[in-house]
Amino acid sequence: MRKVTDHLAKELGIEFIYGGDIGCYTLAEAYPYEMIDWVICMGAGIGIANGMSQIIDSKKQKLIAFIGDSTFFHSGIQPLLNAIKNNINMTIIIFNNDWTAMTGHQEHVATPREYIKHFGIKSRIDSKGLSFITFLESLYLNNLIVTGAYNLDKLERIFSRTLTNDGVNIIVIKDECALEKKRRLKLETRKSNMKYNEIYYTISDSCIKCNECIERLGCPAINAETINVKINDISELKKELRYYIDEARCIPDICPGICKNVCPNNFIRKTIINPQLKD
Ligand SMILES: Cc1ncc(C[n+]2csc(CCOP(=O)(O)OP(=O)(O)O)c2C)c(N)n1
Structure with a gap:
């Protein structure tokens, strides 16, 4: 994304404004990304971008708001609905890593139930949960893109196509948190006695x-x-x-x-x- 925004800034003179939120992606504030203009509280990435949209020059300035899936369910839905209602120009990047990673990999409502069965907390495993993507699809958004985290060329193409679009654009980066996935796979491997390369x-x-x-x-x-x-x-x-x-x-x-x-x-x-x- 940084590569694309640097290019668009140079070629078209666009200034990108980055709304940060609370989660592992807050680290995007640091070198080498340096792509966060505010971090206030959970949900404030999209929330403050709603307000910003009222005062920026929408031809020359573009809003990008970051949010994780857990934060989205906590307090990202309301500002998203506000952006949809007012047809605000912004791109929302949702990191769908299936966990509340930053605070220790707690599950959230859309954590796949088969991932949490190892925890053995019966009441939570039995709770219904929901599918994150089905939930977003039910909003009938004009521009909802779901992609994986590891294909950089594809991500670059998506960002180039999307970041200057009008209206609400949502890009979901969907891949399980690598740390938790590693732990989970290790457990499963140990149980099955298999040896991997x-x-x-x-x-x-x-x-x-x-x-x-x-x-x-x-x-x-x-x-x-x-x-x-x-x-x-x-x-x-x-x-x-x-x-x-x-x-x-x-x-x-x-x-x-x-x-x-x-x-x-x-x-x-x-x-x-x-x-x-x-x-
Ligand atoms: C009101 C409030 N409650 C709890 C927290 C603790 N907290 C910090 S980050 C976070 C959620 C992180 O999950 P997510 O947004 O999915 O990002 P990830 O860390 O998985 O990348 C929580 C609950 C907080 N910062 N504020």
């Missing part, structure tokens, strides 16, 4: 440090550190920047390795270790 992503020493992976992807597993490198036999040292993928943060069993596609020079490698062969 181990996957690692690494950055080659030939990396030219163009910064595309850090600036454009912002994946928390990709880091840069200063290391001492020997420059000749008499152990003279010089400082050098090294880019690396932190194994503890990388989630290769969930993420399809989008960093590999982001690197313009093919310096990110995927290695697969088959547990059968390892034994």
Whole structure:
């Protein structure tokens, strides 16, 4: 999205205004995204965007409001209905990760019931819940797009097409929170006694440090550190920047390795270790 908004700002002189909300996506406030202009309380992303729409120059300024699915059910529905009623020009990005991730992965009304059966809390499993997408579809919106989180080219195309559209545009980014999915799959794997391939992503020493992976992807597993490198036999040292993928943060069993596609020079490698062969 940052790539698209930077481009539209440069080519068409549009200023994008970003309404933030409370959830993991509040981190979009920080480098490298820096895409949040306010964070007040749950629901205030769409809520304040409603008010902003009354005072901005709608030709040159465009509103984008972010919200997570849990926050949406808590206090995002009302400002959305207000935006629909008044046909306000704004794009709402809903992160449908199926959980209330930031506060510790509590379930919400649209968390798939089969995900929470491991918790063993019978009353909650038996509660009916609802389908998030069916709920949104019932609003008969003119522009509702549902997409996954891992296809960057597709996301770029959707943002390019949508962010300057008039009226209420909703883009739902639908993929389960990677941390919870990893935990859930681990539990299931342990029960079934199955062994999976181990996957690692690494950055080659030939990396030219163009910064595309850090600036454009912002994946928390990709880091840069200063290391001492020997420059000749008499152990003279010089400082050098090294880019690396932190194994503890990388989630290769969930993420399809989008960093590999982001690197313009093919310096990110995927290695697969088959547990059968390892034994
Ligand atoms: C009134 C209020 N109640 C509870 C909280 C605690 N809280 C912080 S973020 C959050 C919800 C996060 O869930 P979601 O919006 O789905 O985003 P995620 O963290 O899953 O990305 C909650 C309940 C709060 N900030 N304000």
